Amino acid sequence: MTTTEERTRSDVVVVGAGPGGCATAIHLAKSGLNVTLLEKAEFPRDKICGDGLTPRVLRELAYLGINPETLSWKKNRGLRIHVAKSRYLLEWPESRDFPSIGMAVKRSLFDHFLANQTIKAGVNLVTNANVCKSVEQQGRITGVETKDGRCFEAPIVVACDGGSARLAVSMGLHRIESRPMGIAVRAYFSSPASNQDWLDSWLELWDGTSKSPRLLPGYAWSFPLGDGTCNVGLGLPDAARYRDIDLRDTMSRWLMSLPDSWGFTPDHQLGKIRSAALPMGFNRKPVYSRGLFLVGDAAGAINPFNGEGISYAMESGRFAAEAIIQGYSRGLYTRSCERAFAGYASRLGDEWGGYFWLGNLFGRIISNPHVMKIAAHYGLPIPVVRNLTHRMLSHVVDRPSRDTYDRVVNTLTRMVPQA
Ligand SMILES: Cc1cc2nc3c(=O)[nH]c(=O)nc-3n(C[C@H](O)[C@H](O)[C@H](O)COP(=O)(O)OP(=O)(O)OC[C@H]3O[C@@H](n4cnc5c(N)ncnc54)[C@H](O)[C@@H]3O)c2cc1C
Incomplete structure (x- = not known):
């Protein structure tokens, strides 16, 4: 899937054509910059994910000029939370800043779709380009090298290569070990639940193989894909706390506790249970340094x-693109340009710093299944607590605030330090 004759010199090189890389590349190309997007795989390719697209994603698609209404992917109305025998329906909030709808689609389709959009936008997409290291001059990145020895040069490089963050590591930007790193597993099942209008989520996981009731750590989901299948998975927000746990085994044990009517039985399982890391809460910094921007999972x-x-x-890709466009317009390597680039870090901090700080704390507390159980049992039945929790966790919050729930979330996130 290489678009044009392979170009080795560009205004910007973007590494990794996941959602972050595709969004960054499209925004940059639309501004007239000459962009090369390097991807190690060939599309379509599988990606371990829950496949859930929240209202935030639909807003980003609109920013890319893609009207979600024209897409045939399975829509959903919000979350259905399962706690013991209770069910709580939490519709995507009415909002000024976000649409009140979500979707779910296999990442193999979603990412392929986005990759095609980059080509339409004039990006030079090069697949089968496995970037192994940065090329540097006087301590500044000036390009990247692929495993097969090709070199792609640009004064600005954007690392969107996901959780492995290989490029950032090659520039000496390592993970902040004190910040949480989650882990999650998922598998596809053919299921009668595939056409349901809600994303199902379980906050209390019981071991279906144990004779006496035994709580398992983590939260679980089933996201209906509308194609006869559901994406079913289980996540642990603070993996360090459960170093010795076998998450695939935990998921199998939890699945045994569900009624067969869901169809999440071994004979309906399509492929293996697969796992991947969740780099969270800004666990890699600085997000801009010496010509290199970090976006998405690469930035934690x-x-x-x-x-x-x-x-x-996608959103951090948009912010990075805006900073790069500003920088270019002020003249590369000038002080004013570097100030625009550095503005990317402050922008991320202003947008999500306080929220992620609270989230890092929340993840640590809630990763104890007994705390999660108590919070869910006593908090969720109270409508005010339920609505506030939903607003906080879904992050569908208007700024400036539109109602009291927004005001509480916005005030809290302003009161705490930035992650
Ligand atoms: C089990 C699980 C469930 C999840 N569920 C959801 C969910 O339902 N909704 C949600 O919003 N998020 C979910 N996430 C998180 C989500 O998958 C990631 O946050 C998201 O994919 C990040 O996008 P990205 O573009 O930063 O990185 P990625 O999507 O990881 O894309 C990185 C791209 O870079 C390429 N690449 C990597 N290394 C190189 C290299 N050296 N050279 C060239 N290319 C390279 C990769 O092939 C890939 O295409 C889930 C994660 C997991 C693990």
Whole structure:
């Protein structure tokens, strides 16, 4: 899927064509910059994810000029939370800043769709380009090298290569070990629940293989894909706390506790249970340094409240693109240009710093299944607590505030330090 004759010199090189890389590249190309997007895989490719697209993602699609109404992916109305025998329906909030609708689609389709959009926008997409290191001059990145020895040069490079963050590491930008790193597993099941209008979420997981009741750590989901299948998974927000746990085994044990009517039985399972990391709460910094921008999972930009990362990857890509466009317009390498680039870090801090700080704390507390159980049992039945929790966790919050729930979330996130 290489678009044009392979170009080795560009205004910007973007590494990784996931949601973060595609969004960054499209915004940049639309501004007239010459962009090369390097991707190690060939599309379509699988990606371990829950496949849930929240209202935040739909807003980012609109910013890219893609009207979600024209897409045939399975829509949903919000979350259905399961706690013991109770069910709580939490519709996506009415909002000024976000649409009140979500979607779910396999990442193999979603990412392929976005990759095609980059080509339409004039991006030079090069697949089968596995970037192994940065090329530097006088301590500043000036390009990247692929495993097969090709070199792609640009004064600005954007790392969107996901949780492995290989490029950032090659520039000496390592993970902040004190910040939480989540882990999650998922598998596809053919299921009668595939056409339901809600994203199902379980906050209390019981071991279906144990004779006496035994609580398992984590939260679980089933996201209906509308194609006869559901994406079913289980996540742990603070993996360090459960180093020895086998998450695939935990998921199998939890699945045994569900009624067969869901169809989440081994004979309906399509493929293996697969796992991947959730780099959360800004666990890699600085997000701009010496010509290199970090976007999405490479910046540890997954929401620690809920494990959502697609929208934050696309949104941080938009912020990075805006800073780069500003910088270019002021003249590369000038002080004014560097100030514009540095503005990317402050922008991320202003937008999500306080929220992610609270999320990092929340993830640590709630990763104890007994605390999660008590909070869910006593908090969720109270409508005010339920609505506030939903607003906080979904992060569908208007700024400036539109109602009291927005005001509480916005005030809290302003009161705490930035992550
Ligand atoms: C089990 C699980 C469930 C999840 N569920 C959800 C969910 O339902 N909703 C949600 O919003 N988020 C979810 N997430 C998080 C979400 O998957 C990520 O946050 C999101 O994919 C981040 O996008 P990205 O563009 O930063 O990185 P990625 O999507 O990881 O994309 C990185 C791209 O870079 C490429 N690449 C990597 N290394 C190189 C290299 N060296 N050279 C060239 N290319 C390279 C990769 O092939 C890939 O295409 C989930 C995560 C997990 C693990």
